[in-house]
Amino acid sequence: MSQDATAIQDGSPEIEEPTAKFERDELVRGWREYEQRRPRVVPVLRFAARTDMGQVRENNEDKFDFYEVEDPSLLAARGCLFAVGDGIGGAQAGQIASEMTLKLLIANYYNSSSPDVFQALLEAVIQANDRVYHLAQMIPERNGMGTTLTGIVFIEDRAVVVQVGDSRAYLIRQGEITQVSQDHSWVEENVRAGLMSREDADNSPYRNVITRSVGAGTQVQPDFFEQSAMVGDIWILCSDGLTGYVQDDELLKVGTSNAPSEAARQFIELANARGGRDNITVFVIAVRGMVNGDEGTALLTGASKGAGETKASPDSAGALQHVPISNDEDRGEKNRSGLRRLFGR
Secondary structure (H helix, E strand, C coil): CCCCCCCCCCCCCCCCCCCCCCCHHHHCCCHHHCCCCCCCEEEEEEEEEEEECCCCCCCCCEEEEEECCCCHHHHHHHCEEEEEEEEECCCCHHHHHHHHHHHHHHHHHHHCCCCCHHHHHHHHHHHHHHHHHHHHHHCHHHCCCEECEEEEEEECCEEEEEEECCCEEEEEECCEEEECCCCCEHHHHHHHCCCCCHHHHHHCCCCCCECCCECCCCCCCCEEEEEECCCCCEEEEECHHHHCCCCHHHHHHHHHHCCHHHHHHHHHHHHHHCCCCCCEEEEEEEEEEEEEHHHHHHHHHCCCCCCCCCCCCCCHHHCEEECCCCCCCCCCCCCCCCCEEEECC
């Protein structure tokens, strides 16, 4: 397992109840230092999420969470975040890892003073990894616990995806579906390397073996992808309890034929009808419009009704970019020179 990012080591953290609530004031200490400004544009989002134990499991180790922002300065600097996690470790360990990771991701991302979204996300993932890993070391029965993480931040006219593990992020645009994230699993890495066929990967007894997770080791290496946000886009974030039973073309059909709530319900029902041997979690997020910054913040706070749409300016026809992030000693620099295009439209 190759992991290049260096975890933050500032001593063993004080252990607290991993599912304890955090106060909103704790989220905003960092961004208060930002220059006060309003976002240029605000995406109008309709979303729904569902999670299910499935037909076999006796507990649910999956987790979803999100944070909607109304404050104009925070909206411009950080946007709105949505994420899913699939815990590993057995018993209650996986459930604790996924819940703890998503809680810490939100708290540390919005608390970061970094002006860069990628760096703030990287630091938040590293901090979550440290906490989960050290908790596992202190409680023997939780040793080895961890979680996948697939998150997306909608910030002005951009969508930024953070990925660890084999949960997935899909984008439906103009009648086509694309898996934006890349699975960190043994079979998928062999497929990408040309060492295994897709058919062999689907039938492999090792198809559920993941090569990266949050909390399982001292280091974590998330991947980042950047995409323009466009009106009509539909994003699907899901655990492998869904993708193990529902094909990409079915995700496309259900996602485009239904509102987010109904699409999420149908996805869960479909996976359960086909066996449901794993926990199932899905987010469906639809970009319904783009409004200018003043109208967008007013709409979110309920101060205005029926704000009109404005057209966003997508980057180079909305091409996806894989964004490699380096974690230097001061964690303040990022390597943007290695941007490489994965596909274009």
